[in-house]
Amino acid sequence: MSSRPAQRYNKLLEEAGIDADLTQAVAGDTVPLERVLRDPADARLRADLLMDLRSRGDLAAVQAVVTRAARLAEKGNLAPDVLSAAAVVNPALFEQPSEAAMLQVLEGLEPIATGSDADRYGQLAQGLTGGANALAAFFDGDQSVMVMADDPAVRTNRLNLLAVLRNQASVLADFSRLSG
Secondary structure, eight states, X not given: OOSHHHHXXXXXXXXXXXXXXXXHHHHSTTSOHHHXXXXXXXXXXXXXXXXXXXXXXXXXXXXXXXXXXXXXXXXXXXXXXXXXXXXXXXXXXXXSHHHHHHHHHHHHHHHHHHOXXXXXXXXXXXXXXXXXXXXXXXXXXXXXXXXXXXXXXXXXXXXXXXXXXXXXXXXXXXXXXXXX
């Protein structure tokens, strides 16, 4: 986001005590300008939630879940506005229970990510944190999977699982913009 109104808004957030990385996560270059300008109070609400999570020591857990998924999701080609796994993930291609567990997390997050409840961002952060165990099982342990599988259909299916998680999280913030 490089427009003057957006730069001013980011400066206002920082002057209000919002950490610069959190400002970038909710209203920075990677966040659609029209989203910020359409509802500046929404960006402030999300920034305040992230500040609260950080002050309680809970932001790192949410960030870890999202960052791990997002890194691999970038190897796929799922559009960033896809918030539902229904049309892009095929459970028939699952080889491990960890894949089904990830899908269950995504299905639980979908109504939150697409909803308009006043407390949806807090619920989304809780759901992302709650998904940490499913993501850990997906990547590590005896039920883990190799995301970059040899079978292109399985690989795309797994990348789509991760991309939907990344997309749902981006409703709250661009977690790649957060410092540790």
